[in-house]
Amino acid sequence: MNESGAPKPPRAFSWFPGHMRKALRRLEETLALADGVLMVLDARIPASSRQPELEELLRRKGKEALLVLNKADLAEKAQTDRWLAFLRQEGHRVAAMRAVTGRGPGPLENPLERLRQAVHAQRRKRGLLPRDPRLVVVGIPNVGKSSLLNRLAGASRAKTGAKPGVTRGNQWVAVPGKWQILDSPGILYPRIEGEEILTSLAATSCVSLDAIPLERAGGLLLERLIRLGHPPSGMQARDSEAGPEALLGEMACLKSFLLNGQEPDLPRTARWLLQAFARGELGAITLEAAP
Ligand SMILES: Nc1nc2c(ncn2[C@@H]2O[C@H](COP(=O)(O)OP(=O)(O)OP(=O)(O)O)[C@@H](O)[C@H]2O)c(=O)[nH]1
Ligand SMILES: [Mg+2]
Structure with a gap:
């Protein structure tokens, strides 16, 4: 306050x-x-x-x-x-x-x-x-x-x-x-104003994943991919109402990224998703539409 x-x-x-x-x-x-x-x-x-x-x-x-x-x-x-x-x-x-x-x-x-x-x-x-x-x-x-x-x-x-x-x-x-x-060295830091930009930068490896709220960025990327009509294989477009964290949990189960064989391992799932996107393994996808 x-x-x-x-x-x-x-x-x-x-x-x-x-x-x-x-x-x-x-x-x-x-x-x-x-x-x-x-x-x-x-x-x-x-x-x-x-x-x-x-x-x-x-x-x-x-x-x-x-x-x-x-x-x-x-x-x-x-x-x-x-x-x-x-x-x-x-x-x-x-x-x-x-x-x-x-x-x-x-x-x-x-x-x-x-x-x-x-x-x-x-x-x-x-x-x-x-x-x-x-x-x-x-x-x-x-x-x-x-x-x-x-x-x-x-x-x-x-x-x-x-x-x-x-x-x-x-x-x-x-x-x-x-x-x-x-x-010149890549030390011109991006201007990070808000989670949407942070997610874009994390998904393209422009910021280090160790410096950001990993699960949040991963969840938001997943939500955005679904919204854009590019859900990772196994995920469905209808899930977009679920919210980023729930979506990430679903993705964890799909990938069998589980802690003790049952709890969804959200950090691992987020890291996997962000890195897979960065490498283009989820397909050729533009995250930001032209104005
Ligand atoms: N698919 C694809 N990968 C690319 C392309 N250009 C660069 N990469 C990859 O992106 C990564 C970063 O490339 P660099 O050339 O090191 O980028 P940089 O801007 O010099 O990075 P810093 O020096 O760390 O700031 C590498 O893994 C490259 O192989 C491209 O046009 N297509
Ligand atoms: Mg360089």
């Missing part, structure tokens, strides 16, 4: 520690060197994987980012197309991508080539020799920044991993005759 006697709103599950501010400041310095910025989003959660502080910084610096809807192979094609249209309408240049396979820029070829021409023209005007454009890859943890860098470099040059926070320090990778690319 606060002074007026009204119940306090639930505390948003959010953190914005000092090192985030430090990361933004460091990124600000890096951006001064950058000719182009690749902002990587997860195509399954395009809204929650945007980073308002980062976008604000780019606006302030007059840097236009090329948006990359990555992991498009794990999202629904029709939804991704709607997101592309929406983001273009917002004035962004944007492409869908599967960074983890293939080589070279793929759908980023044209925008990157235009950037290259612009950088050369600008330098010529100033009487300078041409040089390869410097690209900076940014985004929240685990969206595929290092994978994208590797794809653009045509080789495994940066370490990748299924957990958030794999990249630790800044690393420049030169692709002679093409680009120089900076893989």
Whole structure:
């Protein structure tokens, strides 16, 4: 209760520690060197994987980012197309991508080539020799920044991993005759305002499962999957009235995740569900519909 006697709103599950501010400041310095910025989003959660502080910084610096809807192979094609249209309408240049396979820029070829021409023209005007454009890859943890860098470099040059926070320090990778690319560490924390965003981020491994209310996020994901018409196999759409915890209990029984052979093991079930979704084992599913 606060002074007026009204119940306090639930505390948003959010953190914005000092090192985030430090990361933004460091990124600000890096951006001064950058000719182009690749902002990587997860195509399954395009809204929650945007980073308002980062976008604000780019606006302030007059840097236009090329948006990359990555992991498009794990999202629904029709939804991704709607997101592309929406983001273009917002004035962004944007492409869908599967960074983890293939080589070279793929759908980023044209925008990157235009950037290259612009950088050369600008330098010529100033009487300078041409040089390869410097690209900076940014985004929240685990969206595929290092994978994208590797794809653009045509080789495994940066370490990748299924957990958030794999990249630790800044690393420049030169692709002679093409680009120089900076893989910034994935320490631009997402802004977590409310359980819905938290669930999106947990389901895509953008936040560590050890840092969140696991059962709540798992239950909410299950509820959302059912609502979206993608119940995990064995679950049925009619269960959507049951509430997240009951649904998770049902899922536990279905999977035989039981404590002492009888009690549903909710944390284990939640972890399994969130991780299975993150890996795409429940199918290609977009969690956040385009506005
Ligand atoms: N299916 C699929 N998986 C991808 C794609 N891009 C990246 N991944 C996987 O997602 C996980 C994270 O990829 P990284 O490239 O390490 O992501 P990051 O943004 O550099 O992560 P941090 O450095 O931890 O912030 C890895 O397991 C990748 O294999 C994609 O387009 N499709
Ligand atoms: Mg990385």
